[in-house]
Amino acid sequence: MLMAPRHFITLMDLSKDELKTLIARAIELKAMRYANKRYEPFKNKVLAMIFEKSSTRTRVSFETAMSQCGGSAIFLSPADTQLGRGEPIEDTARVLSSMVDCVMIRTYAHEKVELFAKYAKVPVINALTDMYHPCQLLADIQTYIEHRGSIQGKKVAWIGDGNNMCHSYIRAAHQFDFELAIASPIGYQPNANLVAEFKEHVSLSTAPAQAVTNADLVTTDVWASMGQEKEHAKRAQVFAPYQVDSHLMSLAKPEALFMHCLPAHRGEEVSAKVIDGPQSVVWDQAENRLHSQKALLEFLLAD
Ligand code: CP
Numbered sequence: 001m002l003m004a005p006r007h008f009i010t011l012m013d014l015s016k017d018e019l020k021t022l023i024a025r026a027i028e029l030k031a032m033r034y035a036n037k038r039y040e041p042f043k044n045k046v047l048a049m050i051f052e053k054s055s056t057r058t059r060v061s062f063e064t065a066m067s068q069c070g071g072s073a074i075f076l077s078p079a080d081t082q083l084g085r086g087e088p089i090e091d092t093a094r095v096l097s098s099m100v101d102c103v104m105i106r107t108y109a110h111e112k113v114e115l116f117a118k119y120a121k122v123p124v125i126n127a128l129t130d131m132y133h134p135c136q137l138l139a140d141i142q143t144y145i146e147h148r149g150s151i152q153g154k155k156v157a158w159i160g161d162g163n164n165m166c167h168s169y170i171r172a173a174h175q176f177d178f179e180l181a182i183a184s185p186i187g188y189q190p191n192a193n194l195v196a197e198f199k200e201h202v203s204l205s206t207a208p209a210q211a212v213t214n215a216d217l218v219t220t221d222v223w224a225s226m227g228q229e230k231e232h233a234k235r236a237q238v239f240a241p242y243q244v245d246s247h248l249m250s251l252a253k254p255e256a257l258f259m260h261c262l263p264a265h266r267g268e269e270v271s272a273k274v275i276d277g278p279q280s281v282v283w284d285q286a287e288n289r290l291h292s293q294k295a296l297l298e299f300l301l302a303d
């Protein structure tokens with residue numbers, strides 16, 4: 001009997017130990033890349049990448065990961081596939097599963113990725129939904145570890161929208177065992193069930209200063225995510241007191257890092273001085289998408 005494939009829909013799909021090993025492997029794969037070591041475990045493997053939203057980092061990192069490891073990737077957008085003309089997700093999942101070795105999806109409704117995975121016979125990776133962005137968290141944790149060592153027991157401050165990234169941070173707090181202090185305005189707070197489920201690791205307030213006090217890592221994200229473009233003006237008003245600027249950073253520990261999944265809006269959720277300043281590790285974070293996703297693909301594609 002064929003074993004059911006492992007998927008990566010949220011951070012809970014891997015055990016704490018598996019995640020720890022995966023991050024360590026990402027660091028190793030990065031060193032191998034820097035040493036120009038040839039490593040092609042994905043020879044003849046194909047990744048299908050369905051993008052229903054825009055992407056720079058996710059697309060390029062997955063495609064490059066497949067290519068550098070000897071495999072290939074196919075970019076699929078709704079504009080040029082039958083998905084855009086209403087072919088059911090279940091049918092698409094069955095068809096792609098019969099041809100490729102792994103499928104990556106970026107879409108709106110989280111349920112769509114879950115449905116795809118239910119009908120897929122190959123591993124499915126969530127490359128961002130309205131609810132979660134687990135791949136980004138792999139890169140973020142790798143980056144923290146590279147700069148500061150273990151994140152266990154550390155304090156992370158999430159400032160701003162209670163969005164997909166915030167939800168993945170909540171799950172990461174549990175999986176990697178750190179304290180997460182979230183500051184979001186009323187009406188834009190993260191999913192209440194998720195906060196309640198992980199309350200041992202997560203606290204919620206409307207006060208950015210309180211959240212960043214003594215933090216080891218300060219992180220934020222855009223005020224209007226993909227699909228919320230029309231709310232931008234209103235959100236800009238509501239979120240104005242939530243900008244991560246030098247004053248806010250000064251309340252965190254002196255050695256605190258600043259992270260942002262990118263793309264960023266300087267002068268909105270973060271000041272230019274902070275994102276371009278010495279505490280910011282956003283470029284390492286972006287690069288680590290490549291290395292951590294290689295480790296993820298290696299894990300999922302293992303025979
Ligand atoms: N951080 C991130 O996922 O970036 P892209 O939207 O460019 O893929």
Ligand code: NVA
Binds near residue numbers: 163225261
């Ligand atoms: N919260 C952002 C993340 C982009 C990588 C969005 O969903 O648009």
